[in-house]
Amino acid sequence: MTESAPALPAAVLWDMDGTIVDTEPYWMRAQEELVESYGGTWTHEAAMTLVGSGLDRSARIMQEFGVEMPADEIIQLLSTKVMEQISEHVPWRPGALELLTALHERGVPQALVTMSIGRMARHVAGFVPADVFATVVSADVVTQSKPHPEAYLTAAQTLGVDIAHTVAIEDSVTGVTSAVASGAAVIGVQHLLNLDDSGADRVWNTLEGVTPDDLATVLAEVRSDAGQSA
Template identity: 80%
Template sequence: MTNSLPAAVLWDMDGTIVDTEPYWMLAQERLVESFGGTWSKDAAMTLVGSGLDRSARILQEFGVDMPAQDIIELLSTQVMEQISQSVPWRPGALELLTALHAAGVPQALVTMSIGRMAHHVAGYIPFDAFSTVISADVVVESKPHPEAYLRAAADLGVDITRSVAIEDSVTGVTSAVASGAAVIGVEHLLSLDDSGAAVVWPTLDGRTPADLADVLAGVHA
């Protein structure tokens, strides 16, 4: 028996669809150094999956003497400029987005990047992939709070418990699990062991809508 496809697929962006984390790290390093500070990979890793408001506060602690919103806008612009030069697709992400679109499964982008950056990335997908985009500037609570995922499901008019979320960070997995979605963790920079994801895959390469249907069926078995 073939399992039913998800009511929707809810995608994280940074680290899941595109490998922008090195772009963020470079922008953070340049900003901290411009104020005479020193930025490290260890410091950068603590921000993976975090909301930009938290990232801005940490950067201020490292000596960046700018308002938080100005930090967010500057970093986002610099990351967008790097994306424009080279879109760093994660393995299998574009192919799975395409297959789900062809199968008629509604998809949402659920990211803690700001809206203009989310739409910038979405614009490189060669079709209108997302029925809704939930970004940091349209929610009150950032991940790991479930607000963003709950809002995405509400916008799509689907049952969150019949939806699949795809995430690459513990913060994102925590958010999606709390919303009630079936969560697939795709490991990238951080281990997702004991994160709460229903399954953890090393990559999306070769994955199909049927694989997502199997995960959802397993959650509800």
């Protein structure tokens, strides 16, 4: 008797920066320009510590480097500069757009779960050919940023699905920590940071060639493993 294929996830929850679009260089450029405009020197090491972090933390670090602006103004300015760069060129991560589209065609609900502000998240979403995101959870709609699980739990609640039946896709340790704590099955996609010890259920080098059925298989395996260890 042939076994049936694993069920598709109840939803797929996507991180944005570094996962769907490779905006980290854009953020780093915007940060460097802002710090230097105040006579400071921004470093690559400092920029790397902010990968996956909430913009509130980024603003505090900018202030420590001499930027004499209120945190909210820093967040808005950095976001605007990154959006301008995205408008000139959308830096899709390999396989992301194709997987977004395939999931949409299969009827799988998808959420954008990002610590960027809402207007930037919607800006990026607007470049996806289809209206693939059923909801957007951004930094300005949660009280606690990643690595707290609030953003992922909010996405699942908004979609009306059990977080345990979802797959989250992340590229940073901070994001993986958030998704794991929420109870989702988590796929870490290597980019700027090594995710081998991040706690992700699976760590892949790319999303290129990945299909909705691949995500279904991961979810089934993760839930089977969890049941056996319970």
